[in-house]
Amino acid sequence: MDRSALQRGALGVDLRPGRALWLVAPVVLAALPFVADALGDASITTLATRIVILCIAAASLNLALGYGGMVSFGHAAFLGVGGYTVGMLYSHFVAGAPFLGFVPGTDQMLLTLPAAMIASGLAAAAIGALSLRTGGVQFIMITLAFAQMLFFLFVSLKAYGGDDGMIVRRRNALPFLDTRNDTTFYFVCLVLAAAWLGLLSRIVGSRFGLVLGGIRQSERRMAALGVPIYRYKLAAFVISGMGTGLAGALLGNFSRFVSPDMMHWTQSGELMIMVILGGVGTLMGPVLGAAALIGLETVLAGWTEHWQVVMGPLLVLIVLYLPRGLGSLVSRKAGGRHG
Amino acid sequence: MAEPLLAVEGLVKRFGGLVATDHLSLDVREGELHALIGPNGAGKTTFIAQLMGELRPSEGAIRLSGVEIGRLGTAARVRMGLGRTFQIVQLLPDETALDNVALAVQVRHGHSFRFWRAARRDASLRDPARDYLAMAGLAARADVPVSALSHGEQKQLELAVALAGEPRLLLLDEPMAGLGPSESRQMQDLLAGLKGRIGMLLVEHDMETVFALADRISVLVHGRVIASGDAAAIQASPEVRVAYLGEGDV
Numbered sequence A: 001m002d003r004s005a006l007q008r009g010a011l012g013v014d015l016r017p018g019r020a021l022w023l024v025a026p027v028v029l030a031a032l033p034f035v036a037d038a039l040g041d042a043s044i045t046t047l048a049t050r051i052v053i054l055c056i057a058a059a060s061l062n063l064a065l066g067y068g069g070m071v072s073f074g075h076a077a078f079l080g081v082g083g084y085t086v087g088m089l090y091s092h093f094v095a096g097a098p099f100l101g102f103v104p105g106t107d108q109m110l111l112t113l114p115a116a117m118i119a120s121g122l123a124a125a126a127i128g129a130l131s132l133r134t135g136g137v138q139f140i141m142i143t144l145a146f147a148q149m150l151f152f153l154f155v156s157l158k159a160y161g162g163d164d165g166m167i168v169r170r171r172n173a174l175p176f177l178d179t180r181n182d183t184t185f186y187f188v189c190l191v192l193a194a195a196w197l198g199l200l201s202r203i204v205g206s207r208f209g210l211v212l213g214g215i216r217q218s219e220r221r222m223a224a225l226g227v228p229i230y231r232y233k234l235a236a237f238v239i240s241g242m243g244t245g246l247a248g249a250l251l252g253n254f255s256r257f258v259s260p261d262m263m264h265w266t267q268s269g270e271l272m273i274m275v276i277l278g279g280v281g282t283l284m285g286p287v288l289g290a291a292a293l294i295g296l297e298t299v300l301a302g303w304t305e306h307w308q309v310v311m312g313p314l315l316v317l318i319v320l321y322l323p324r325g326l327g328s329l330v331s332r333k334a335g336g337r338h339g
Numbered sequence B: 001m002a003e004p005l006l007a008v009e010g011l012v013k014r015f016g017g018l019v020a021t022d023h024l025s026l027d028v029r030e031g032e033l034h035a036l037i038g039p040n041g042a043g044k045t046t047f048i049a050q051l052m053g054e055l056r057p058s059e060g061a062i063r064l065s066g067v068e069i070g071r072l073g074t075a076a077r078v079r080m081g082l083g084r085t086f087q088i089v090q091l092l093p094d095e096t097a098l099d100n101v102a103l104a105v106q107v108r109h110g111h112s113f114r115f116w117r118a119a120r121r122d123a124s125l126r127d128p129a130r131d132y133l134a135m136a137g138l139a140a141r142a143d144v145p146v147s148a149l150s151h152g153e154q155k156q157l158e159l160a161v162a163l164a165g166e167p168r169l170l171l172l173d174e175p176m177a178g179l180g181p182s183e184s185r186q187m188q189d190l191l192a193g194l195k196g197r198i199g200m201l202l203v204e205h206d207m208e209t210v211f212a213l214a215d216r217i218s219v220l221v222h223g224r225v226i227a228s229g230d231a232a233a234i235q236a237s238p239e240v241r242v243a244y245l246g247e248g249d250v
């Protein structure tokens, strides 16, 4: 009997772990808040919401880092810009005074999310336009420097809470849905994450995605083919920043609080760890990485207040023994770049 | 007389104190194979990089069919019909041979700001790519990842990728280097087949190939052209013998 026949069960269903995951995951994710309710532990839904939101950020970073080879150490900046867009629009909505005198505030999610993506996209365009003139370690340092500049800018913005951050008293509203209900908000995030990941998977396999992957593998080759490298990198960087901004906007809604800490370099580092942990340049890698990192943090923090001492070596071990990330446990192909 | 395909005049490239290209003038006619030979470090690769716009010359003019291209970026030059192969292969190591060529076809088809349709199954890219692979003798190796190809096959793939750009002027940087005798003969036949259809500037150390293929030969030493002419003239030139063919002490 050949291998592929062996991998099929009695019903002819493909039983390879990667495929099985695709079938099981949606069911588990959809049932999760109801199981949490049944267990009487609402914190499960809260935890899952956080993971789902950070999946969006990690997958977005992965477009730049894993597929495009742009090792950005400043993606927390876009998370923060997304979050602050929600926070600032809300505070202007409450105060009734337009932002900059002409942009009216709002608490409508259908407006705040696109606004957050536009704002973070513009931030990514500005930071990318300058940073992408460099490469290698310089690029890492410059993106880090820009993110820290934004961090200190928001620390100094007393009108928006300074280093205390600002509270968003109520989650942004959606027509027909009650976003204040944690289960509803979880599903809103889940649908957005699925949509964003779906879009990224199309992008990665499109003409644009192939050029981006080519640039990662050999800039000289792509240049000699006649590709204006800089434009493609910048476009990918902007898309990546927009997705991270979307995650930031959801995070601001989720915790009803935004602060400069969202832009801190440790947050950039955490996003990078998620991508590397899960598998660089794979579609599902960042998802697994986000789930693993936040899950581990939560479990270890429940055990001991010195959880970081356990977390550090654990991460090192995972990266040593699974150099292609957690994704390689689930699917043979997850380690490759074809997603 | 009609404008030559490529005309280079007084090209100079300095790296600090080193003059890598020294008032170099040279032309390539339509359909001609012009060979550029010279010892290691003579400045052949540096010259190609300047033609492609990868390096900025310090002085001089480069014209393609009479149009000055010296200030243009690489992408613009490629659009005007320039293409190159690399002495040290530059391929996409994670992709298959076919993927490498298909991407070259895709780039020639115009911009790639298309974000939705799956490009790996696009027959308008795959089918022509297969033809270029076949042309370079790699039809049977289409689905092999680049990292699993032999050195000779990678050299052939370099050529297939360059051909997929449909250049009017192809700059070949030592396409035979490291090939076995039969691969070398295959490559030579391939280049012979291209003669007359596209202009080629062939940088090559293998003299047998050069003398067999070239319409004209220029000899580069220390960035300067010391002799130019057909095979017989070059073989007879005393300067070339002294400076390059190493027969000065005979």
Ligand SMILES: Nc1ncnc2c1ncn2[C@@H]1O[C@H](COP(=O)(O)OP(=O)(O)OP(=O)(O)O)[C@@H](O)[C@H]1O
Pocket: B015, B018, B020, B038, B039, B040, B041, B042, B043, B044, B045, B046, B047, B087
């Ligand atoms: N970026 C650079 N900076 C400084 N010097 C350089 C640079 N690139 C090339 N050179 C020098 O220019 C000279 C010409 O180099 P080039 O690679 O063009 O020679 P070549 O004729 O292609 O030699 P080979 O036959 O070995 O390939 C060499 O002395 C080399 O060291």
Ligand SMILES: [Mg+2]
Pocket: B044, B045, B046, B087, B173
């Ligand atoms: Mg060379």
